[in-house]
Amino acid sequence: MLTTLSPWKYQSHMPVHEAEAIVLRQYPLFEADRIIVLLTRDLGTLRAVARGVRKPRSRMAACLEPLNHINLQFYAREGAELSRIWNCEMVHSFLGKRPTLDRICGFSYFAELVQELAPENNPNPLLFRLLLAVLQAGEINGVQEGLVRYFEVWALKLNGWLPNYDYCSGCGRYVKDDRFYAWPEAGQCRCAECAQNLGIRIGPDGGQLLHEMLERAPVVFASRPLHGAAARDLKRLTQRLIELHLEKRLKSYQILHDVLYGSPSSAPNRRRDPLDPDESL
Numbered sequence: 566m567l568t569t570l571s572p573w574k575y576q577s578h579m580p581v582h583e584a585e586a587i588v589l590r591q592y593p594l595f596e597a598d599r600i601i602v603l604l605t606r607d608l609g610t611l612r613a614v615a616r617g618v619r620k621p622r623s624r625m626a627a628c629l630e631p632l633n634h635i636n637l638q639f640y641a642r643e644g645a646e647l648s649r650i651w652n653c654e655m656v657h658s659f660l661g662k663r664p665t666l667d668r669i670c671g672f673s674y675f676a677e678l679v680q681e682l683a684p685e686n687n688p689n690p691l692l693f694r695l696l697l698a699v700l701q702a703g704e705i706n707g708v709q710e711g712l713v714r715y716f717e718v719w720a721l722k723l724n725g726w727l728p729n730y731d732y733c734s735g736c737g738r739y740v741k742d743d744r745f746y747a748w749p750e751a752g753q754c755r756c757a758e759c760a761q762n763l764g765i766r767i768g769p770d771g772g773q774l775l776h777e778m779l780e781r782a783p784v785v786f787a788s789r790p791l792h793g794a795a796a797r798d799l800k801r802l803t804q805r806l807i808e809l810h811l812e813k814r815l816k817s818y819q820i821l822h823d824v825l826y827g828s829p830s831s832a833p834n835r836r837r838d839p840l841d842p843d844e845s846l
Contacts, residue, residue, distance in 0.1 A: 581638050581651060584608055587696055588633045589676040593619065601629050601650060603637065604679055604696060609687040613639050613648040628653045632660050632672045632700065659700045670824045671708025674817040675699060675716055681811050682724050695719050699783050706787035710796060710825065715786040717803035718778045726810050728752045730767070730775065735759035741776065744768050749805045765805060771798035 586603040589610075594600045597619045603611045618626045628635055634656040641648040659672060679696055683689055699716045706712075721727040731741040734753035746755045746764035755764060767775070774795050778786065791799070808814050 582641055584637045586635055586637045588629055588631050588635065589680050590631055591629060600647065602680060604683060604693055606690055606693045607688055609689055610680065610683045610685045611648060612685065613650045615650045625653055628655045632676060633658050634697065659704050665707065666824055667708040668703055670821040671703055671713065672700060674815065674821045677815050677817045678720060682720055691723050695723065702784040702787035705784065709788055710791050711786035711789035712783060714791065714799050714803060715778050715783050717807065718775065721803065721806055726806055728754060730754045733759055741772055742769060745772065747802055749809050765802050767798045767802060768794050770795035774799060
């Protein structure tokens with residue numbers, strides 16, 4: 566009688582890898598297992614099976630919840646799509662025991678965007694550091710539009726998707742401290758004269774805010790209120806760049822937007838959203 570052996574029976578012959586990681590998401594696999602998607606500091610995005618974590622007495626279940634910062638030990642077979650988690654240790658849980666709605670939705674958006682941006686097995690330590698710093702800032706001050714814009718701007722920059730908006734692509738004029746127009750599809754910046762009012766208008770305040778985000782730590786923007794045209798301009802720019810490169814709008818962003826500014830369906834009680842391009846200034 567033949568016996569079918571688990572492919573993990575020979576795991577003792579495979580080396581154990583260690584990694585510092587942030588859990589991005591998880592989803593069921595079979596009755597008691599889950600697939601865990603993680604962003605590691607040195608290995609990029611990793612997908613791994615966690616055996617038995619859906620059982621009530623699993624020791625790893627709490628450690629592998631989304632948005633946990635962990636130290637991970639896992640087996641990886643050459644050519645396999647999935648690794649297998651052997652052990653993990655909690656460093657910090659960013660949602661904690663009493664998560665607020667803005668943190669749940671904000672951190673979920675950050676995690677989804679990172680998963681879209683970071684290819685598997687492609688190291689991106691700067692993106693890991695960015696996500697970790699933004700989660701730390703959001704835990705302290707909550708998730709507001711300043712932190713959301715900061716994360717988007719830096720995520721775009723680290724992936725090479727944020728053009729240089731200091732100079733006009735047409736005439737070479739320095740426009741950093743003046744009004745300019747962004748052409749996301751072409752990856753260009755135009756002064757008012759060259760653009761002829763075509764593109765996404767970024768006023769002087771928006772340009773200054775963009776410069777400050779690239780020069781300062783995320784905690785500075787974690788609770789910073791953004792107002793009026795500057796906030797609206799940057800929101801239109803970052804969302805257009807993200808949608809252009811991902812070719813879709815992330816579902817978690819719309820949920821976060823509704824949490825921060827109120828559901829569009831409840832218009833009489835809705836707070837005015839300074840980032841909405843349809844709002845009057």
